[in-house]
Amino acid sequence: MSKQEFSNIYFDQVAVGDTLPQLEIEITPTLIVSTAIASRDYQDVHHDRVRAQELGSPDIFMNILTSNGLVGRYVTDWAGPEAILVSVNIRLGAPNYPGDTMVMSAEVTAKREEQGRYLVDLAVAGKNKLGVHVSGTVIVDLPNSAA
Amino acid sequence: MPKEQAEFEAGMQAHVERGEKGVKTSWDEVNLPMVRHWVQAMDDNNPVYTDAEFAAGTRHGGLVAPPTMLQAWTMKGVKDQAPGSSTTDPMADVFDALTEAGYPAVVATNCEQTYLRYVKPGEKLHHTYRLESISGEKKTGLGIGYFITQLMEYFTEDEEKVAEMRFTILRYKPAQREPKRPPRARPGMTRDTEFFWQGLHEDNKLLIQRCLSCGQLRHPPAPMCPHCQSLQHDTVEASGKATLYSHVTMHHPPLPAFEYPNTIALVELEEGTRLLAGLIDIDRDELEIGMPLQLEIVRCDDELSVPMFRRAS
Helix, strand or coil: CCHHHCCCCCHHHCCCCCECCCEEEECCHHHHHHHHHHCCCCCHHHCCHHHHHHCCCCCCCCCHHHHHHHHHHHHHHHHCCCCEEEEEEEEECCCCCCCCEEEEEEEEEEEEEECCEEEEEEEEEEEECCEEEEEEEEEEECCCCCC | CCHHHHHHHHHHHHHHHHCCCEEEECCCCCCHHHHHHHHHHHCCCCHHHCCHHHHHCCCCCCCCCCHHHHHHHHCCCCCCCCCCCCCCCCCHHHHHHHHHCCCCEEEEEEEEEEECCCCCCCCCCEEEEEEEEECCCEECCCEEEEEEEEEEEEECCCCCEEEEEEEEEEEEEECCCHHHCCCCCCCCCCCCCHHHHHHHHHHCCCEEEEECCCCCEECCCCCCCCCCCCCCEEEEECCCEEEEEEEEEECCCCCCCCCCCEEEEEEEECCCCEEEEEEECCCHHHCCCCCEEEEEEEECCCCCEEEEEEECC
16 A cells, blocks of 8 residues: 555644544444454354344344444544544444444534644544444544645 | 442442452553454554554554554453453452342443553553442433443553543343333323323423413413413413422332332422423432423323423533
8 A cells, every 4th residue: 555545634624513524334244243353352242143132132233342443443534544543432322233334423523732732522423223323522633734 | 318228339439449450461462463353344444553664654653553442452352361460350349239239231331542642563551440430320211220430541561551441331220121111191181281281292392371361370280260260371382491399209109100219300490380290310319409400391102291301401
């Protein structure tokens, strides 16, 4: 991969109220299982449908580490490789079951310079057909300007 | 609050104050194969995680691990926690006490991660964990329970702190599922009170009766004005702003349509009339006479909606 393929968002390009392009993520069994194992979460409800149903769930469902990872990925997909995530605070809601689609959206809610860093606050949400799967705030440190 | 519950809550608070810590170590240092597995599973194409040459030319100065991968490094894995981890969980007694006290169900509600810096391949992480806070008993959509927040602090081998995480779970008594719950008793509805219930259910409005002769508002609805004895009346819509006038908590006899403890409020509307209503998301220990409240009309089933109140924001 060459560097030209990736572009960065700079602090001075961002305004409060800006929205990020939406991202649709198809929730497949492969996504749920592969991300659970990649996060080394072997709880049976994330890979064993029979066991998940015994515990009262209609199917396997996405683990929290993955929801957190997808929120981070959504922000850096937009911001580019120079972005540095400072914090990811999420609140969890409706589960992500296979067959659903999660639509991620975000809005810039604040920006400020703090101790030499250029910080942007984003209100992020991921919604599926059951409701809000994940919502929260991400703080990202962006490069100041393209100059 | 019953004595046993007060003792139980005090026991949990004492645990928080002791601040006993556990530690979890990692089997392996931060490494590219695990990172590659993660970014492929997440479909994360950020080159700073896997392309060393590219990463060297960025602010990161070289390969870094995805910050949200933090927890993965010290996770238990299929079988065992890595050597050097605490062999007994300092929080086990709190969780056991919650199960014994009737709060067996668990759901994670919040995860807050703060990254002091990104970690790099070759660094070996461990984290400490302790109970940071336990809420009072809360009524939630899932049932009554306690929110429990753990603080995890992540360090490198030379004890440089690189990240922290607050993880909140709800331990709760599962509420009876909706289909199993008998419906609320129907209100006694007459031609005098019909407008009130129809207004709530069909128009999503809380209506107050108004005397057409003297203009006085009245509740509960009645055919005659108690001030001027007029039989002529219409209605006005309440703004929904209110304050708490008085309250009582029902414990017995338990009616199957309600959750317990069931706090019933006498609410004074901004317009001056008072009515009885249930409360939403307010712990009974937090109730204060005069506190501002906001109307929320709750649809109970296909036939009935009732006025309820939550804390005004």
